[in-house]
Amino acid sequence: MKRVEEILIHCIDDIKAGRATLAECLERYPDVRAELEPLLRVALAIKEKPDVKPSDAFKIRARARLIEHIYASQSQKKTIVPSSQPGIRYSWFTGWTRAVAITVAVVLVVAAAGTGTAYASRPSLPGDTLYSVKLGTEQLQRIFTFDTAAEVELELKFADIRLNEIDELASMPADQAATINSGGSTVLAMSVIGFMSNKSEETYITQAERIEQAAAGYEKNLNMAITKSEQVSNNTELLEKVALAILTHLDRLDEIEDKTFGEMVQIIARSKAVALNGHMNAVNNLAFVNLVRANEINQQAIQNRLERAEAEAAKGKNTEAQNALQEMEKLRQFGDEIPNSNMDKGQDSESTNGDNGTTPGMQHETPDSDNGQSSQGTTDDTNPSDQGQGTQNQTQQDGQENPTIKPPTSPTETTPNGNDGNTQPQGDNSSGSGGSSQ
Amino acid sequence: MQENKTPDLSSEIERLVDEAKSGDGDAFGRLYDMHVDRVYRHIYYRVNSNADAEDLTQQVFIKAWQAIGRYKQTASPFLAWLIRISHNTVIDFYRSRKSETYIDFDIIATKPETDPEHMVEAEFNKQYMRQAINKLKGDQQQVILMRFIEDFSYPEIAAALGKSEGAIRVIQHRGLAKLKTILEKAQQ
Numbered sequence: 001m002k003r004v005e006e007i008l009i010h011c012i013d014d015i016k017a018g019r020a021t022l023a024e025c026l027e028r029y030p031d032v033r034a035e036l037e038p039l040l041r042v043a044l045a046i047k048e049k050p051d052v053k054p055s056d057a058f059k060i061r062a063r064a065r066l067i068e069h070i071y072a073s074q075s076q077k078k079t080i081v082p083s084s085q086p087g088i089r090y091s092w093f094t095g096w097t098r099a100v101a102i103t104v105a106v107v108l109v110v111a112a113a114g115t116g117t118a119y120a121s122r123p124s125l126p127g128d129t130l131y132s133v134k135l136g137t138e139q140l141q142r143i144f145t146f147d148t149a150a151e152v153e154l155e156l157k158f159a160d161i162r163l164n165e166i167d168e169l170a171s172m173p174a175d176q177a178a179t180i181n182s183g184g185s186t187v188l189a190m191s192v193i194g195f196m197s198n199k200s201e202e203t204y205i206t207q208a209e210r211i212e213q214a215a216a217g218y219e220k221n222l223n224m225a226i227t228k229s230e231q232v233s234n235n236t237e238l239l240e241k242v243a244l245a246i247l248t249h250l251d252r253l254d255e256i257e258d259k260t261f262g263e264m265v266q267i268i269a270r271s272k273a274v275a276l277n278g279h280m281n282a283v284n285n286l287a288f289v290n291l292v293r294a295n296e297i298n299q300q301a302i303q304n305r306l307e308r309a310e311a312e313a314a315k316g317k318n319t320e321a322q323n324a325l326q327e328m329e330k331l332r333q334f335g336d337e338i339p340n341s342n343m344d345k346g347q348d349s350e351s352t353n354g355d356n357g358t359t360p361g362m363q364h365e366t367p368d369s370d371n372g373q374s375s376q377g378t379t380d381d382t383n384p385s386d387q388g389q390g391t392q393n394q395t396q397q398d399g400q401e402n403p404t405i406k407p408p409t410s411p412t413e414t415t416p417n418g419n420d421g422n423t424q425p426q427g428d429n430s431s432g433s434g435g436s437s438q
Numbered sequence: 439m440q441e442n443k444t445p446d447l448s449s450e451i452e453r454l455v456d457e458a459k460s461g462d463g464d465a466f467g468r469l470y471d472m473h474v475d476r477v478y479r480h481i482y483y484r485v486n487s488n489a490d491a492e493d494l495t496q497q498v499f500i501k502a503w504q505a506i507g508r509y510k511q512t513a514s515p516f517l518a519w520l521i522r523i524s525h526n527t528v529i530d531f532y533r534s535r536k537s538e539t540y541i542d543f544d545i546i547a548t549k550p551e552t553d554p555e556h557m558v559e560a561e562f563n564k565q566y567m568r569q570a571i572n573k574l575k576g577d578q579q580q581v582i583l584m585r586f587i588e589d590f591s592y593p594e595i596a597a598a599l600g601k602s603e604g605a606i607r608v609i610q611h612r613g614l615a616k617l618k619t620i621l622e623k624a625q626q
Contacts, residue, residue, distance in 0.1 A: 005611040009592070039614045042621065046567060046586040054478040054492060062496045063470055069500055070463035 004032050011036065012043050068130055072123070125165050126213035127205040135217075148231045149238050155225035156245045162218035163252050166211055166268070170259040174207045208263045215267045219274045222246070226281050236289045243282040243297045247304065249275045254308055257320070269323070276327055280334050287338050298335045302328055451516050458506050466506065469516065470499050476588065477520050483568055483587060484528045494531055498524045518590060518598035525580050570620045578613035581606055 011025040022040060026033050054062075124130040138158055145151050229235075229242045253275055257268045279301055287294035305328035312320035451472065457465035477498055482491035501523050502509075509519055571582055577599060584590040584598070596603045 005607040008611055008614070009607055038618050039611070042614050042618045043586065046571070046582070052479055052482045052491075053475055054495065058492050059471075059474055062474070062492065062499070063467060065496060066470055066499050066503065067463055067467050070466060070503055073504075 004035055007032060007036060008039055008043070011040055015040070015044060068124075071130070125169055125210060126217075127210040131213075148228055149235055152225050152229045152232070152238055152242060155221045155228065156242065159218050159221035159225060159245070159249065162214050162221055163249060163256070165214040166218065166271075167252065167256050167259075169207060169211050169214065170256050170264065170268075172207065208267065211260075211264050212267050215271045218249075218271055222249070222274060222278045226278055226285070229282070230285055233285060233288060236286070236293075239282065239286040239289060240293055240297070243279065243286050243294070246275055246279045246282055247297065247301055250279065250301065251304065272327075276330065280331070283334075284338065291338070294338060295335065298331060298338065302331045302335065305331060452511055455506070455509065455511055455516055458503075459509070463503075466503055473517055473520055474499070476517055477524050480521055480524050480583065480588060481528060483583065484524075484572060485531065486568065490531065494524070494527050498527050501527065514597035515590075515594055517588075518584070518594050521584060521588060521590075522580075522598050525583075566621075570617055570624065573620045574613055574616055577601075577609050578616060581609045582613045582617065585610060 007029050011020070011022075011029075014020040015022060015025060020028075022037075022044065025040065026037055029036055124134050138161075141154060142151065145154050225242055225245075229239055232238055250272065253268060253272045257265065257272065260268050279298075283294045283298045283301075286297065305324050309321045309324035309328065312318075312324060451469065454465045454469050454472075458469060474495065478491055478495045481494045481498070482488070485491055485494065498520060502520055505523070509516070514522075571579060571587075574582060580599065581595055584595045585592070590598070592603045592606050596606045599606070601609075
């Protein structure tokens with residue numbers, strides 16, 4: 001006689017296959033009917049196959065992360081000995097590894113296009129092969145963000161990511177931070193047009209160069225955030241958010257500055273100058289709609305600079321302390337100008353509704369290009385083979401005046417380390433790994 | 439089981455697994471494409487949350503990649519192996535959420551009182567049955583899910599769990615009996 005376990009299985013199979021009904025099965029095995037029936041009923045009740053499927057967006061996104069994880073884990077296994085000779089080429093990144101990278105690039109771009117999610121939190125850093133893909137996903141997030149306020153928040157988020165990258169790079173030992181630049185932009189472009197090349201394009205990239213890329217990206221993200229925030233000049237909450245975010249940026253840049261040395265110090269000083277100018281622009285924009293809050297935030301910034309000066313002085317870092325004091329003085333003078341500039345702009349706004357006229361002593365040099373760029377530029381960038389083209393043009397327009405935000409004219413115009421804040425970054429931000437596509 | 443429906447598909451999976459084991463990430467990506475729906479569905483059934491299911495599905499494939507070198511094709515189908523990883527991942531997930539109830543039977547408790555026999559005859563509410571199955575422990579749950587939800591054959595389940603087919607039959611029998619008890623108890 002069959003054991004009840006086997007009878008159960010036969011009955012389930014027969015009933016599911018339509019070869020028997022429940023009653024027929026029970027009739028076949030009267031001796032075990034009492035035990036069999038409730039079990040069969042339970043088993044047959046588990047007929048529900050959950051009609052759930054993961055979304056295509058998730059599948060693509062998860063696949064991209066998986067492939068990136070695979071690629072990253074494999075890359076880590078390879079030992080790369082940095083050369084002291086810039087431009088030395090390495091040949092490991094050929095064949096299937098390149099093919100994987102290209103596939104990853106395509107997938108990541110599609111993933112971002114399909115989801116618009118915050119894919120920019122990826123771990124890759126400037127100089128990494130996948131960094132251009134990271135920037136590509138950010139660019140596509142811009143394309144799929146249609147609300148100006150959301151665009152501002154997106155740029156602030158990207159600026160935070162750039163700061164994280166700078167921080168991470170600055171925290172690495174120099175030999176570890178140096179890496180092989182595999183021409184990420186090229187990889188991304190090739191992936192889109194379906195072109196695969198076996199030519200190795202890797203070059204040695206230093207820690208400072210990688211930080212430079214991230215810093216240039218940060219400056220552009222910040223500029224875009226501020227420029228776009230002016231398009232929603234009645235959104236008090238958003239304007240305040242921008243101003244507060246920059247306060248945080250300045251603190252973070254202070255921390256990063258403490259970790260840097262050599263040419264990296266200059267880069268961070270430049271980014272700080274941009275952040276400082278960004279702060280003044282943001283506060284000025286806020287002053288339009290909430291003068292009190294704008295003054296409070298500026299006062300906070302002044303206080304922060306003072307504390308920074310005291311802290312650096314306590315550590316015996318006189319140069320840094322002096323720089324902080326200069327920044328504080330600049331903010332103090334700016335604070336004196338806020339009411340006036342606000343009144344000027346207020347009069348403008350009364351006569352020309354929505355006119356974001358330039359504040360005296362404070363200019364955005366790219367209102368035309370940026371305003372156009374927000375839509376036109378990103379449209380151009382829908383072809384990732386042109387990745388960074390829009391911002392590349394912007395960089396060219398910026399010319400020698402990048403960062404785009406000019407500080408107010410004041411007697412204390414000089415910024416730390418003699419950098420006036422308007423110095424064009426040494427690196428070409430429109431090339432390399434796509435740092436310009438911020 | 440899906441991946442064994444056609445020899446071509448089965449051999450394609452075997453080939454991809456071989457390539458993945460030799461370090462081909464692209465091959466593993468294609469394995470992902472072929473199995474992600476099933477893995478997700480299995481996990482979703484267990485956690486009943488889209489966000490958690492997505493997160494855990496990602497974890498499963500990353501774990502699978504990390505362990506692919508230890509996978510033996512002759513032992514069990516690749517999907518069964520993934521389901522096994524999924525099962526363990528879900529267990530870890532619940533362990534990490536110690537404060538949370540593994541299964542919320544409040545929903546069941548609020549259902550109208552019915553005769554247990556009639557209850558079984560009735561069409562089971564999806565939520566209702568899922569919660570009951572999730573109340574099963576260990577192998578019982580895994581066997582019930584793999585057999586009735588994932589449609590694995592008994593030999594495949596046996597291979598995946600490293601047990602004999604006879605043992606799987608016994609586990610299934612006990613699992614169904616326990617399920618019946620759980621459902622009845624939930625009605626009390």
